[in-house]
Amino acid sequence: MLKYGGYCGRFLRVDLTAKKITTEELTEEFVKKYVGCNGFGAAILYNELPARIDPFSAANKVVVATGPLTGTVVPCTPKVGFFTKSPLTGGFMDSYAGGHFGAELKFAGFDGVIIEGASEAPTWLYIEDGQAELRDASKLWGLSVPETEAAVRRDLNNDAVHVASIGPAGEQLVRFSCVMVDMSHAAGRGGVGAVLGSKKLKAIAVYGRKNPIPVADPEAVLALAEKIYQHIQETPSLATGMPKYGTTGALKANQTSGILGTRNWQSETFEHASSIDGDACLRELFEKNLACFQCPLRCTHFSRIKEGKYAGTTTIGPQYETMYSLGSVCGLTDIKAVAKANEYCNAMGLDTISAGVTVAFAMELYERGILSYEELGGLDLTFGNDEGLLAALESIVARRGIYKLLGEGTKRAAEVLGRETYKYAINVKGLELAGHSVRGYKGMSLGYATSTRGGSHQDMRHIPERAGLFDRRDPSGKAQLNYDITSTTTIRDTLNYCAMIEDVVGRVGITEKHAEMVNAVTGLNLSVNEVQQLADRIWNLERAFNVREGMSRKDDVLPYRFMHEPIPEGPSEGMYCPPEELEKMKDELYEIRGWTRDGIPSRDKLLELGLDQVAEELWP
């Protein structure tokens, strides 16, 4: 038995090739060194994956992991992480989902699951109170996400199970397909769903009633929970803003600052923003607030379209990222169409961000005359054509014609298409960009370029710059800001609390609050310094994973558009990130991080962080 609180102390290992399931105890040493979710995922993948494997080969693995806060009384801690070598970026990928799955997995007795090998026939995994078994999924193959969940529930005759599953997109190896948790929460990014598809693992269902999670200091944990509650209740943006708008308010905020990705980022102001913003959601869609496990914020909106051509559609969301990716970036002017596309992506298991940005890429190529109507299979992909967007999404899932190539993501598509199409491909390291401006925030310019997973807004965060705490137009000091913020987001993903309470714990720099949180739950008694070291260890390990795959400074780049075309109009007119500016910020960041000029963690840095084996491998 592990002596620390917040853990079950065990992982499941599922070998799909041999159809063998074993359990593994977490050692004290491993827990001390990596603490939880992001740390566990990074350590397991680095240690167990050989370099340069094909992400779709049986040698790839998917790690599912929770953090020590998951399944405790600390509010806003529902997350579960999925880790794999990404078929989009070829690098380390972590993607997190809310819902109830993470907590339920722990109540069933496991901190995580390591999925390895590949099954020949479709299969699904059922975990219940310390037991696990593989079941036949031949009847589930081809089903949408909601159909899969319903079939699993029916099969188990239990409505209370929580399900993580893939849709037809994952089965068809669309490189940006996601894992859907409880039907509506996506571990969206980087193609984890496609990796599960390549392993023929359709779903994981969990049910746990027998394994409550002990914490180190129940009184301190309760006091911490009460403090977070109080903070929430005293902060209007959380107490009333979250239930009312969830994340949808960001659309109007970004439009006001002139940093809303529009028509494949040709512009960053959208003249139709008010018809697809948070108020439009309330007006046209809102039905009811929903929440993840243990979350009082209830940011999730259940939506129903009451009238018009999409009447009858119900969906959970859309959230801000989707309003950007299936909305403004494709030029859509009808929030109901955005909701319809959201429903479709969730049902098929497509990452809404990459899916929307990829269609926007095709739309720009069409408007520029680079791709013809015929090449596009007779679809009119004019910006703003919602029917074109829906048909394109459908064709991507069906892997039809040119859409088969588009399902490989914008990076690969641009490489195959040639004709300078890379200039319009909005991705970093192959991962399409989230809806927070590269050009409008200097901190985000550096953040996107250097994030392990590529174009993700979850490592570097835009909010301190948006709030005006740091000058978003000034590149100086952004390397330090990047270091401070990515340290907190790494700890966020390791303890595993939701980004929505980053404000409560602190967004810029590791403080006493992070230490207090981990110590109350685990009893690890880490100092602030040790928490900072933990963040550094995990971040460097992720970086080392990518270095081993051949990545370095040259891969820390931004999409061509953001380095060469200033924002053409609006409040942020003229802003962009020229290569010289980016290179200078990179120099500063590498220096702070203890990396070489080429962006490789130095031998000394790795040794200092206790990553001796990594040091040997990177510096033989």
Place this chain on the structure above:
Amino acid sequence: MKLAYDQSKCTGCAVCASVCSFRLKGLVHPGGTRIKFAYVSPTDSHVIYCRQCENAPCALACPQGAIQKDGKTSAWVVDAEKCVGCGLCLEACPYGAIRLDTESGKADKCDLCQGDPACVKHCLAQALTVQD
């Protein structure tokens, strides 16, 4: 006083069940809470809770007279000293609101937290409220 519940406001967060179980034993335990969270689908979940009935069937069914009304809160409270763990109250409750504690083997039910219901305090959606 008693609990009131409005399912149309319930978000399915299960916070009520988590805090209730945590209050009991310092653990979040979906199998060990007085208010039970029932997940049906992402858009449809509800809670199973004690109504503090007028002529409480649980109290009437108890052969030991172990379930008594608390004068101050008017909650029906189990006297663990008297309870023999026969489970007749469980069968009698029309709402499934009593549990047998797996450790003690005794019946256990909502006592309205002696007048300050933790579940109500933590339900920011106000799906759970107190009624006189």
